[in-house]
Amino acid sequence: MASLSRLSLYVTVYLFLCLLANLTLVVMFLGGHTTHQHHTRPAPTPAWTPASGHSLGCDELPAIANLTLIGSGWTKAVYRGWYGGSWVAVKTVHTAGHDMSECRGEEASVCYRRCANKLRQEARWLTKLSHANVIKVFGECVPEVEYSAGPPRSGVAAVVVELGQPVRIVEVLQMGYEARLKLAVDVGRILQLLAHSPLGPVLMKDFRREQFVLVDGSLKLSDVDDVVVGEPACSTAQDCVIHDTTKEHVLTTVACDGGLCHGHNSLLNSIYAGQHFMRLLLPYGGPAALEAASLHLVEQQSLGRLDSEHLHTAIEALALNYSMGGYLTQAEKQEIQNFVVLPGSTVEGEDFPCLRSDGAQCVQSVSSPAEAASLCSQLPACSAFVLLQHWTWTGRQTAVFKKGTGKVREERRHTLYVRRGQG
Numbered sequence: 001m002a003s004l005s006r007l008s009l010y011v012t013v014y015l016f017l018c019l020l021a022n023l024t025l026v027v028m029f030l031g032g033h034t035t036h037q038h039h040t041r042p043a044p045t046p047a048w049t050p051a052s053g054h055s056l057g058c059d060e061l062p063a064i065a066n067l068t069l070i071g072s073g074w075t076k077a078v079y080r081g082w083y084g085g086s087w088v089a090v091k092t093v094h095t096a097g098h099d100m101s102e103c104r105g106e107e108a109s110v111c112y113r114r115c116a117n118k119l120r121q122e123a124r125w126l127t128k129l130s131h132a133n134v135i136k137v138f139g140e141c142v143p144e145v146e147y148s149a150g151p152p153r154s155g156v157a158a159v160v161v162e163l164g165q166p167v168r169i170v171e172v173l174q175m176g177y178e179a180r181l182k183l184a185v186d187v188g189r190i191l192q193l194l195a196h197s198p199l200g201p202v203l204m205k206d207f208r209r210e211q212f213v214l215v216d217g218s219l220k221l222s223d224v225d226d227v228v229v230g231e232p233a234c235s236t237a238q239d240c241v242i243h244d245t246t247k248e249h250v251l252t253t254v255a256c257d258g259g260l261c262h263g264h265n266s267l268l269n270s271i272y273a274g275q276h277f278m279r280l281l282l283p284y285g286g287p288a289a290l291e292a293a294s295l296h297l298v299e300q301q302s303l304g305r306l307d308s309e310h311l312h313t314a315i316e317a318l319a320l321n322y323s324m325g326g327y328l329t330q331a332e333k334q335e336i337q338n339f340v341v342l343p344g345s346t347v348e349g350e351d352f353p354c355l356r357s358d359g360a361q362c363v364q365s366v367s368s369p370a371e372a373a374s375l376c377s378q379l380p381a382c383s384a385f386v387l388l389q390h391w392t393w394t395g396r397q398t399a400v401f402k403k404g405t406g407k408v409r410e411e412r413r414h415t416l417y418v419r420r421g422q423g
């Protein structure tokens, strides 16, 4: 009964998310722009590339073309713009945002300056945190001038950064296992960075998906204006208690040592990351043999038993296990003996659909020819498979499974394996 009501809760949440996603699309359509599709490339503006190392400043800001608002939060309004042949994101003060509208008692210019300083501080922290999973800063312009509202132009505080796309739950849920595993590895690396950053141990007070963006399939930290640098102060262990998200139950306590709660930030970031990412990214869709380990990892994380360091190690180990096929049994590894190998050959057609992939072809990455042989043996329709010269980010090779070997032809870049007694 309990699992039935949990199931109906999941279905309701899922339907709500779908509805939300559709509404968002309608709103974006009516608004005349999409937040994630790049428009046709405009003509190049001044010679500049993100790799040039040249930092953009107030002089370059007016030359950023095709500005479109792509997102906003409490403090910032973010635009996409075109500069020197590349798309960039321009962060500005959100003049209609919470931080500006909350300070009614003060002069607008005072509030604006506070927000502009927050922008500048964020640019500094992003630069100091420099990492493959942190958005790159290309320049900033925070002039000491009077408050001036509107899109980025001279006189407006702005920080130019690498452009990403928002992390949308519906899209994440539609990703294949390997793409989700990549994001989980990225979360682990971001947690590790925050725990041992050049700034000291950093806590993301407001750890939500909105604080991250996707760039070419990688997760990157993009919003660090609301972080705490350094562990909280304490006088007894009681000050170092970590509660669950409802703030009602004590999850765990870290040591109070030398007046600081040691490991507090690392543990709390890990708990938040479990709720907002790992729960969605890890448990399902991978090899059945990895499911139990993945579920255990997510559970340990939510209970506050895995700090950032341990989570990072565990997720890297999981990814390595996946890439090497460490989960295969001896019997599964032996299946390859039932196949004949034909290097430089392929099969034309003979495709069949399967649960592992979309479309008419059965395509999947494999850790080795032995894993492909084992998978083929488990599929009643399968009598051969072709290994392509294509490897995924984990180093696994792409295999195409075939139902017959009617038309075998030469193909230098393929290796054909035919089940004995077939064809």
Ligand SMILES: Nc1ncnc2c1ncn2[C@@H]1O[C@H](COP(=O)(O)OP(=O)(O)OP(=O)(O)O)[C@@H](O)[C@H]1O
Binding pocket: 070, 071, 072, 073, 074, 075, 076, 077, 078, 089, 091, 094, 135, 161, 162, 163, 164, 165, 166, 210, 211, 213, 222, 223, 225, 226
């Ligand atoms: N580099 C980027 N590329 C693309 N979109 C971005 C980028 N940075 C931020 N955004 C989008 O703009 C939104 C607002 O940006 P940001 O989170 O920095 O503002 P904020 O005012 O600090 O938000 P919050 O109130 O959540 O703290 C984000 O949720 C994200 O969707």
